[in-house]
Amino acid sequence: MIPAENHIQIPFEEGDENDCTELLRLWITEQNTIACNADLDAPDCGEYGSIFGVAIAEMARQMAAGAAQIHGVGEEEFLQELTDKLLGALHG
Secondary structure, three states: OOOOOOOOOOOOOOOOOOOOOOOOEEOOOOOOOOEEOOOOOOOOOOOOOHHHHHHHHHHHHHHHHHHHHHHHHOOHHHHHHHHHHHHHHHHH
């Protein structure tokens, strides 16, 4: 397997006063599939469905903003396509 570089920045610098818990981690495998892991035992997560739903929505918002900036894609268009793909994957 070819080692991948992790070039996505963690939003908090070491020593920041922000306490945080990693909830989700995603990988793209050599076979071009997505593998993920979620920390369902994370402390202070409240209702798990809610916190993971909010996490997915925040990731989608950041992805849309990044796609708009890097690729010139409209944020609303990106989010609509993402939503369609998500619903298709969930029901398909």
